[in-house]
Amino acid sequence: MLETRNLDKSFGAIHVTRNVSLKLERGERRVILGPNGAGKTTLFNQLVGEIVPDKGQILLAGEDVTALPVAKRARRGLSRSYQKNTLFDGLTVEENLALAASVHAGVSMTLWRDALQSVQVRAIVEEVANQVNLMPYIHAKVSEISYGVRRQLEVGVALATKPLVLLMDEPTSGVGPEMAKGFHDLLAGLPRDLTILIIEHDMDLAFAVADTITVLNYGEVVFDGLPEDARGSKLLRDIYLGAWEDA
Amino acid sequence: MTPDLSFWTMQTLNALQLSMLLFLLSVGLTVIFGLMHFVNLAHGALYALGAYFAATLASHAGFWVALLLAPLGVAVVGMALYGGLIQRMRKSGPMAQVLVTFGLIFVLLDLTRIFWGDLALAITPPAILAGRVDILGVGYPAYRLFIIALGLGIFAALALILSRTQIGAMIRAGVDNDDMAACMGINVERLFFIVFCVGCGLAGLAGAVAAPLLSVTPGMGLEILIPTLIVIVIGGLGSLKGAIAGSLIYGFVQTFGAVLLPGVASILIYALLAAVLLLKPVGLFPAKG
Amino acid sequence: MFRHTPLRYAALIILFSGALFTAFTAGYFGMEILTEILILAILVLALDLVAGFGGMVSLAHGALMGLGAYAFVALATKAGLDPWVAASAAVAITAGTGWVIGAICARSHGIYFIMATLAFGQMGYSYFFEQSFFGGDDGMVGPRRFDLGFIGINLNDSRSFALFCLAILGVIYLVAMAILRSGLGRSLTGVTHNEKRMRALGLNVWRVKADVFGLSGAMAGIAGVLAAQHIMFISPKMLHWTVSGEALVVVILGGLGTLVGPLVGAVAFVVMKHELSHVTTYWHLIVGLVLIAVVMSRANGIFGFIEARFRPKTDRMIQSIQTRDDAKEIAKDA
Numbered sequence: 001m002l003e004t005r006n007l008d009k010s011f012g013a014i015h016v017t018r019n020v021s022l023k024l025e026r027g028e029r030r031v032i033l034g035p036n037g038a039g040k041t042t043l044f045n046q047l048v049g050e051i052v053p054d055k056g057q058i059l060l061a062g063e064d065v066t067a068l069p070v071a072k073r074a075r076r077g078l079s080r081s082y083q084k085n086t087l088f089d090g091l092t093v094e095e096n097l098a099l100a101a102s103v104h105a106g107v108s109m110t111l112w113r114d115a116l117q118s119v120q121v122r123a124i125v126e127e128v129a130n131q132v133n134l135m136p137y138i139h140a141k142v143s144e145i146s147y148g149v150r151r152q153l154e155v156g157v158a159l160a161t162k163p164l165v166l167l168m169d170e171p172t173s174g175v176g177p178e179m180a181k182g183f184h185d186l187l188a189g190l191p192r193d194l195t196i197l198i199i200e201h202d203m204d205l206a207f208a209v210a211d212t213i214t215v216l217n218y219g220e221v222v223f224d225g226l227p228e229d230a231r232g233s234k235l236l237r238d239i240y241l242g243a244w245e246d247a
Numbered sequence: 248m249t250p251d252l253s254f255w256t257m258q259t260l261n262a263l264q265l266s267m268l269l270f271l272l273s274v275g276l277t278v279i280f281g282l283m284h285f286v287n288l289a290h291g292a293l294y295a296l297g298a299y300f301a302a303t304l305a306s307h308a309g310f311w312v313a314l315l316l317a318p319l320g321v322a323v324v325g326m327a328l329y330g331g332l333i334q335r336m337r338k339s340g341p342m343a344q345v346l347v348t349f350g351l352i353f354v355l356l357d358l359t360r361i362f363w364g365d366l367a368l369a370i371t372p373p374a375i376l377a378g379r380v381d382i383l384g385v386g387y388p389a390y391r392l393f394i395i396a397l398g399l400g401i402f403a404a405l406a407l408i409l410s411r412t413q414i415g416a417m418i419r420a421g422v423d424n425d426d427m428a429a430c431m432g433i434n435v436e437r438l439f440f441i442v443f444c445v446g447c448g449l450a451g452l453a454g455a456v457a458a459p460l461l462s463v464t465p466g467m468g469l470e471i472l473i474p475t476l477i478v479i480v481i482g483g484l485g486s487l488k489g490a491i492a493g494s495l496i497y498g499f500v501q502t503f504g505a506v507l508l509p510g511v512a513s514i515l516i517y518a519l520l521a522a523v524l525l526l527k528p529v530g531l532f533p534a535k536g
Numbered sequence: 537m538f539r540h541t542p543l544r545y546a547a548l549i550i551l552f553s554g555a556l557f558t559a560f561t562a563g564y565f566g567m568e569i570l571t572e573i574l575i576l577a578i579l580v581l582a583l584d585l586v587a588g589f590g591g592m593v594s595l596a597h598g599a600l601m602g603l604g605a606y607a608f609v610a611l612a613t614k615a616g617l618d619p620w621v622a623a624s625a626a627v628a629i630t631a632g633t634g635w636v637i638g639a640i641c642a643r644s645h646g647i648y649f650i651m652a653t654l655a656f657g658q659m660g661y662s663y664f665f666e667q668s669f670f671g672g673d674d675g676m677v678g679p680r681r682f683d684l685g686f687i688g689i690n691l692n693d694s695r696s697f698a699l700f701c702l703a704i705l706g707v708i709y710l711v712a713m714a715i716l717r718s719g720l721g722r723s724l725t726g727v728t729h730n731e732k733r734m735r736a737l738g739l740n741v742w743r744v745k746a747d748v749f750g751l752s753g754a755m756a757g758i759a760g761v762l763a764a765q766h767i768m769f770i771s772p773k774m775l776h777w778t779v780s781g782e783a784l785v786v787v788i789l790g791g792l793g794t795l796v797g798p799l800v801g802a803v804a805f806v807v808m809k810h811e812l813s814h815v816t817t818y819w820h821l822i823v824g825l826v827l828i829a830v831v832m833s834r835a836n837g838i839f840g841f842i843e844a845r846f847r848p849k850t851d852r853m854i855q856s857i858q859t860r861d862d863a864k865e866i867a868k869d870a
Contacts, residue, residue: 048736074738086733088726099726103738107719109747115719161737286647335832341646342593346788346831349781353824361818473658473777480651513662520655521640528644 001026001195002078002165007046007056009219016042017053018220024165029187029196031206033236034216040199041083043216044167047197048080049073061164075103077164081154083173083199087142093153094138097125100160124160131189132156133182148179152186165195172202180205207231256383258502264391266498267398271453272471273478274405274490275446281422281485281534283439285333286341288348291475292355293447295468297321297454299359302368302463310373314455321451322444329443337439352469359465367462394456401449402491409487418442422485422534474501477516481523483530492532538589538716543846544796547839551799552706559698567694573806574701575762580786580798581705581712582755586638587784588793589716590748591728593650596637598779599657600753604630604760605678605770606664612679619682619765627757634753635746642742654777661775675771678764691765701762708755712795715751724748785827790837797839804838 002024009017016039024030032040045051047058049070058066065073088096095116101124102108102115115121129135132152137145142153155171172180180202187209190196200206206213206227213230215223223236230236276290300320304313332351336344371377372390379386409415417438454467461467474497482493500519504512523531558570579601586592607626611617617625641652664670681691684700691697715721723744726734735741764770773779782805790801808826812819835841 050732050736070735071738071740074736079738080736082733086730088729088733090729091725095722099722099734100737102719102722108723108739109743110719112714112718114717115722118719157733157737280647332828332832339831341650342587342788343831345593345647345650346785347828349785350824350827350831353820353827357818357821357824361821469778473654476651476654480648484647510666513666514659517655517659517662521652521659524644524648524652524655525640528648530648 001028001061002047002197003059004047005057005059007043007053007058009042009046009051009053009055016219017046018218020056020216020219020221022214022221022224024195024197026195027193028211029198029209030212030214031198031200031210032214032216033200033203033206033230038216039219040216041169042219044080044169044197044199047167048078074161074163077162078167079158079161079163079165080167081158081169081171083169085150085154087150087153087157089142092139092141093129093134093145093156094125096142096153096157097128097134097160100157101125101128101162104160104162124162128156128160131159132186148175148182151175151179151183155186159190163194165197166190168196168198170199170201172200172205184208252383253385256385257387258506260382260385260387260391260395262495262499262502263395264498265502266494267395268453268457269471269474269478269497270398270491270494271401271449271456272475273482273494274401274487275449276475277479277482277484277486277490278418278422279443279446280479282418282442283337284341285337286344286348287333288345288472289328289351289355290446290450291468291470291472292352293321293325293450293468294454294457294471295359295463295465296324296355297451298458298461298463298467299363299368299454300451301455301458302370303363305370305458310370310459313370314452317455318448318451321454322448325444325447326440328447329440333443352472356465356468363463363465365465367464368458369462370459372459390459394460397456401452402487405487414438414441474516477520480530481520483527483533485534486532489530489532489534493530538713538721538795540713541843543843544794547796547800547842548709551796551803552702554803555702559695559702564694567698569806569810571694571698571701571766573802574698574705575759575766576783576786576806577705577799577802578701578708578759578762579756579783580790580802581708581795582752582759583780583783584787584793584795584798585712585715585752585755586749587787588795588798589721589728590724590745592638592641592653592745592749593784594653594749594752595650595777595780595784596634596653596657596660597752597756597783598777598781599660599775600630600634600756601760601763601779602664602770602772602775603633603660604757605764605774606670606676606760607757608761609676609678609764609770610670613676619680622679623682623761626761627754630757630760631750631754634756635750637753638749639742639746641749642745654780657775657777657780661772661777664775665772671771673772675769675773678768678770681765697766701766704758704762708758709795709799712755715748716795720744720747785823788837789827789830791839791841791843792836794836794839794843797837800839801837 004020004022007017007020020043034040042051046053049068053066057064060073060076060078065076088099098116098121101121102118105118105120105124107113107115107118107121129138132155134149134152134156137149142150151171151174155168158166172183184205198209210227213223213225213227214221215230215236223230223233272290272294276287279285279287297317300317301313304316332347336347376390376393378389380389380392409419421435421438478493478497479490481496482489497516500516501512504515508515555570555574558566562570579597583594583597586594604626607629608622611622611625612619637653637656641649644652665673670676681697684691689696691700723734723739726739727741727744731741760774763774786801786805787798789804790799791797808823809819812822830837835844
C-alpha cells in the first residue's frame with residue numbers, strides 16, 4: 001500500500017535519511033522506533049511531500065507519487081497527524097473534523113452552501129468522532145478541551161480525510177500513561193484495512209499495537225521485522241536504549 | 248533621436264545616480280527588516296525630513312554643514328521613534344507594523360507641512376560642485392557625479408563594516424538567525440537600536456543629497472517610498488547585495504525605460520517586480536534561504 | 537469562522553437605521569457624505585473578506601475598484617453599452633483580474649504578499665495614467681446613472697441614489713456572510729489558521745485564495761461602478777496605492793475580520809475626515825495619531841474594543857483559564 005525505495009535526503013552535511021526502503025501491506029500497522037534525531041519525522045515529511053527527497057521513490061497504492069505535491073498525495077489517500085497539535089483553535093471539534101471531511105466530500109470549494117450541511121460531511125464527522133471518542137466534546141471549541149482530547153482530535157482530523165494510509169507522528173506525545181492506554185483502545189477501534197504508520201516513543205505501547213517494527217538510527221533502517229524479534233534484539237536495545245539513557 | 252555614445256553615457260550616468268540615491272535609502276530599510284523583521288513604511292518620511300533639515304541648515308550654515316548635520320538630526324528622530332514606537336511594535340505581526348508606520352507617514356507629513364509650509368524649498372549645490380565635468384564628451388553635472396561617488400563610497404564602507412568588523416559580524420549573525428545571535432551573547436537590543444538609527448541616518452543622508460536635485464516638498468517621502476520598497480523586494484530582504492542589486496536594476500530599468508519605451512516605462516518596473524516575485528517569491532538575493 | 541453575536545446584530549441595526557435616518561433627513565451635503573460612506577463600506581467589506589478572514593493583506597483593492605470604474609465608464613461611454621450591461625461586464629472584469637492576482641500571489645506571504653499586490657495595483661494605476669484613450673491623468677467623465685425608471689425611481693436624485701447604494705451594500709453584506717459560511721469560506725478559515733495543515737488534508741490552497749480574491753475583486757468592482765456613477769468623473773487617482781492604504785486603515789480602525797467593524801470604520805473615517813478638514817488642513821496628522829493609537833492599543837479596532845467591553849463576564853473567565861492552560865502547554869512544549 002505504501003512503499004519507499006532507496007529514499008535518501010541530506011541537509012547540507014547532515015545525512016538525515018539513508019537509503020530507506022520500506023514496504024507496508026494493506027492493513028499493516030507498523031511502528032517506527034528510534035532515538036531523537038534518528039530522522040523519523042523527516043521521513044514522514046518526505047512521505048507526505050513536505051520535503052522532497054534527494055533520491056529514491058515513494059509509491060502509494062502501487063503508483064509513484066514522489067513528484068506529487070502535498071495536496072495531491074493527500075487526495076490520493078495519504079494523511080498524517082502532527083507531533084505538535086495543528087488544530088484550528090477558534091473552531092469547534094465538529095468544525096475541525098468537517099474542515100478535513102469537506103475536502104474528501106468535495107465541498108471544500110462550494111459557494112452558497114455550508115459544508116457542515118453536506119450529508120456526506122456529516123456522516124464522516126459522526127463516524128470519525130465515534131472512532132476517536134470525541135462525541136462528548138463535539139460542540140466544544142478546541143480551546144475548551146484538554147490537551148489529551150486535543151491529541152485525539154489531531155488524529156481525528158487526519159482520519160476525516162478517509163485515508164488509505166494514516167501516518168501518526170507521536171500520537172501520545174505529552175499525554176499521561178492513562179491516555180496512552182486509551183490510545184491503544186482507539187487504535188483497536190480503527191478499521192482493519194487502514195494501513196497505519198506510527199512514530200512512537202513509548203516502547204510498551206509500540207510493541208502492543210504493532211504488526212511490524214522498523215528501527216531508524218542516524219537516518220538508516222537498522223531493524224525491520226516482527227515485534228517479537230525486536231524485543232529480543234540486542235541491536236535495538238543498544239541503539240535505542242543506549243541513546244535513550246544518554247539523553 | 249539617434250542613440251549615440253554620448254546618449255548612452257548620459258543615460259548610464261543618470262541611471263547610476265538614481266540607483267545610488269535609492270541605494271542610500273533602501274540599504275537601511277532592508278537591513279532593519281532583515282535584522283528586526285520590522286517593516287518601516289515611514290522610511291520615506293525620514294528621507295523627506297532629511298531634505299528639510301538640509302534645506303534649513305544650508306541656508307544658515309552652508310551646504311557641507313547641512314550634509315553632515317541633517318543625517319545626524321534624522322538619526323536623532325530615529326532614536327525617538329525607536330524608543331517611543333518601534334521597540335513596542337517589534338513583536339507585532341507585519342500588518343500592525345505596516346499600519347503603525349503608515350500612520351507615522353501621515354503624522355510626519357503634516358508635521359513637515361506645519362513647520363516648513365506647503366511651498367517647495369530649494370537649495371543650491373556648493374560652488375565646487377556647481378559646474379559640469381567632461382566624461383566621454385558629455386558635460387555631466389558635477390553634483391550628480393558627487394552623488395554617484397557618495398553612494399559607491401557608502402556601499403564600500405558598509406561592505407567593509409559588515410565583512411570585517413565585529414559589529415558587522417554581529418549583524419550578519421543576527422540577520423541569519425535571531426536566536427543564535429542572542430545565544431552568542433550579543434546584546435540584541437543595543438544592536439537593533441544602533442542599526443535602526445544608522446538606517447534612519449542614511450535615509451536622512453539620501454534626503455540631504457537629493458535636496459539640491461529635486462525640490463523639497465512634503466510629498467517627496469511618499470513618492471520615494473514605493474521605489475524603495477520595490478528595490479528591497481526585488482533585491483531580497485536583509486542583504487546589502489540585494490539592496491545594491493535592486494537599486495541598480497530599478498535605476499537602469501526606470502531610466503532607460505523612460506527614454507527608450509516612454510509609453511510603458513512606468514508599467515515596466517511593476518511588471519518586473521511581479522515577475523521577480525512570481526519566479527523567486529523572496530527576491531533575488533535574500534539574506535536567508 | 538464568522539459568527540453573528542447579539543452585539544453584531546445590534547450594531548448592524550443601529551448602522552442601518554442611522555443610514556436610513558440620514559437619507560431622509562440630511563441635506564445635499566450630508567447625502568453626499570452618506571453615499572461616500574456607503575461606497576467606501578462596500579470596498580472595505582471586500583477588503584475585510586481577504587485581509588480579515590484570509591490573512592491576505594491587499595494593497596491592490598483601490599486599483600480593483602478603479603479598474604471597475606474605468607471598465608464601466610469605457611464600456612458605457614466609448615462602447616455605448618447599456619449601463620447595466622456595462623456594469624455587469626466591469627464587475628466580471630474585476631472578478632477575473634482579482635482571481636488572477638490572487639492566484640499569482642497565493643505563494644507569497646507577509647510583506648511579500650503586500651508588495652506583490654502593491655505591484656499589481658500600481659501597474660494598473662500607471663496604465664490608466666499613461667493611456668490617452670482613457671483620458672490619461674485627466675480622467676474621464678462618467679456616464680449616466682442606472683435607469684430605474686421602470687420601477688419609478690430616479691437615481692439622479694441624490695436621496696434615491698444613496699438608498700440604492702445602501703441596498704447594494706446590504707446585498708453585499710449578505711453575500712459576504714454567505715461566502716464565509718460556505719464550504720469555500722470554511723476552507724479559507726482553515727487556510728488562514730494553518731495553511732500547511734490544510735494542504736496536508738488535500739486542499740488546493742491556491743484555488744481557495746484565488747477564488748476568494750476573485751469574489752472580493754467583484755465586490756471592489758461594484759464599489760467602483762457606484763463611485764463612477766456617484767461623482768460622475770473618474771481619474772487614475774482612484775487606483776493609486778494610497779486609496780488601498782486608506783481602505784486598509786478603515787478596516788483596521790473598525791475591526792479586522794468582523795465584517796461589522798469595517799462598516800463602523802467607514803463611518804468613523806469619512807465623518808472624521810469631513811469634520812476635521814473643516815477645522816484644520818492638517819487632518820491627516822490626527823488620523824495618523826488615531827491609527828497609531830488604535831493599533832498600539834492591541835484592541836481589534838473600534839468595534840473590537842466595544843466587543844471586548846461587552847463580552848459577558850463568564851466568557852472572559854473561560855478565556856483567562858484557557859490562556860493559563862495554553863501557557864502551561866507552551867511551557868511543556870519547550
